[in-house]
Amino acid sequence: NAGVTxxxxxxxxxxxxxxxxxxxxxxxxxxxxWYRQDPGMGLRLIYYSASEGTTDKGEVPNGYNVSRLNxxxxxxxxxxxxxxxxxxxxxASSDFFxxxxxxxxxxxxxxxxxx
Amino acid sequence: GENVEQHPSTLSVQEGDSAVIKCTYSDSASNYFPxxxxxxxxxxxxxxxxxxxxGEKKDQRIAVTLNKTAKHFSLHITETQPEDSAxxxxxxxxxxxxxxxTFGTGTQLKVEL
Numbered sequence: 001n002a003g004v005t006x007x008x009x010x011x012x013x014x015x016x017x018x019x020x021x022x023x024x025x026x027x028x029x030x031x032x033x034w035y036r037q038d039p040g041m042g043l044r045l046i047y048y049s050a051s052e053g054t055t056d057k058g059e060v061p062n063g064y065n066v067s068r069l070n071x072x073x074x075x076x077x078x079x080x081x082x083x084x085x086x087x088x089x090x091x092a093s094s095d096f097f098x099x100x101x102x103x104x105x106x107x108x109x110x111x112x113x114x115x
Numbered sequence: 116g117e118n119v120e121q122h123p124s125t126l127s128v129q130e131g132d133s134a135v136i137k138c139t140y141s142d143s144a145s146n147y148f149p150x151x152x153x154x155x156x157x158x159x160x161x162x163x164x165x166x167x168x169x170g171e172k173k174d175q176r177i178a179v180t181l182n183k184t185a186k187h188f189s190l191h192i193t194e195t196q197p198e199d200s201a202x203x204x205x206x207x208x209x210x211x212x213x214x215x216x217t218f219g220t221g222t223q224l225k226v227e228l
Contacts, residue, residue: 050213
């Protein structure tokens with residue numbers, strides 16, 4: 001099992017450019033998440049998908065959109081990148097059935113720089 | 116929404132000593148409290164978690180305590196080793212409906228020889 005995979009690993013964008021970060025999981029989890037991590041700020045939730053077909057805003061959704069393509073895949077799109085979006089982006093997945101582990105499994109991260 | 120505060124932001128201990136990291140949360144409905152460890156350049160990984168129906172949980176050198184009344188929980192690492200050096204994050208959330216978590220800002224633990 002690969003767990004949670006993310007592409008790309010690194011990306012440099014110019015202000016105003018757009019891009020999509022891809023995430024896939026092979027653990028048959030229902031829930032998926034996108035976080036950003038900035039120095040001293042911890043992990044902040046951007047968007048999440050509790051189950052296939054649903055998406056909800058997290059703590060810092062402005063400037064981002066998401067798509068839950070199917071149960072395995074959850075993408076994050078930056079329509080017009082800004083320097084304030086320079087960060088490390090983590091995708092995660094988990095399940096929530098009673099008796100199941102609630103652990104969130106993280107992908108390796110995407111380091112994004114916007115100049 | 117939920118707010119999680121974590122202290123201290125940095126912690127330096129001698130090898131073999133104990134380390135304690137404390138977190139407080141604001142939403143009394145939260146019922147799930149995990150702790151993640153993140154080594155430099157790596158992804159966060161769960162080290163221990165506790166649910167609100169339990170006051171304490173232990174796994175070898177790591178233990179977590181929860182005080183629901185005071186809305187705080189703590190991570191205790193005993194007999195620290197150099198490989199314990201990392202950033203530790205606490206989180207709080209409500210199981211079901213997506214298992215959304217709110218994370219603390221992290222504690223940089225350094226174990227010195």
